[in-house]
Amino acid sequence: MSQRIRIKLKSYDHNLVDNSAEKIVKTVKATGAIVNGPIPLPTHTKIYTVNRSTFVNKKSREQFQLNSYKRLLDIYSSNSKTIDSLMKLELPSGVEVEIKV
Numbered sequence: 001m002s003q004r005i006r007i008k009l010k011s012y013d014h015n016l017v018d019n020s021a022e023k024i025v026k027t028v029k030a031t032g033a034i035v036n037g038p039i040p041l042p043t044h045t046k047i048y049t050v051n052r053s054t055f056v057n058k059k060s061r062e063q064f065q066l067n068s069y070k071r072l073l074d075i076y077s078s079n080s081k082t083i084d085s086l087m088k089l090e091l092p093s094g095v096e097v098e099i100k101v
Contacts, residue, residue: 005075005083008098009038014069020095021071027089031082033075041070 007024011017021038028035045067052060075082091097 003078003101005078005086006100007073007075008041008100009071009073010068010096010098011094012066012068013094014067016092016094017069017071020091020097021073023089023091024073024086027085028075028078028082031079031085033078033082035073035075037073038071039073041072043070044068 009017009020009024011020018038025035025038045065048064048066050062050064051058052062086099
């Protein structure tokens with residue numbers, strides 16, 4: 001087969017992303033494929049500003065921050081065993097996985 005597989009992981013918790021990337025690297029290396037990564041992509045930060053009270057005290061505000069963490073993995077010289085092991089892999093529910101072949 002020998003094709004490149006690109007896996008993008010995205011989550012709001014950096015521990016989940018790192019643990020998932022580590023699991024993927026272990027399973028892929030066990031099948032004999034070459035792994036490049038995990039490469040950390042820039043963290044996307046979203047800041048929300050909210051008034052503390054509804055009617056008065058405009059200067060009193062609260063800020064909330066939402067970070068999304070991303071990792072990139074490239075898999076080279078993969079075979080059918082590699083793809084089967086990736087399909088059977090159990091990842092946490094808070095991680096979004098995008099696979100491009």
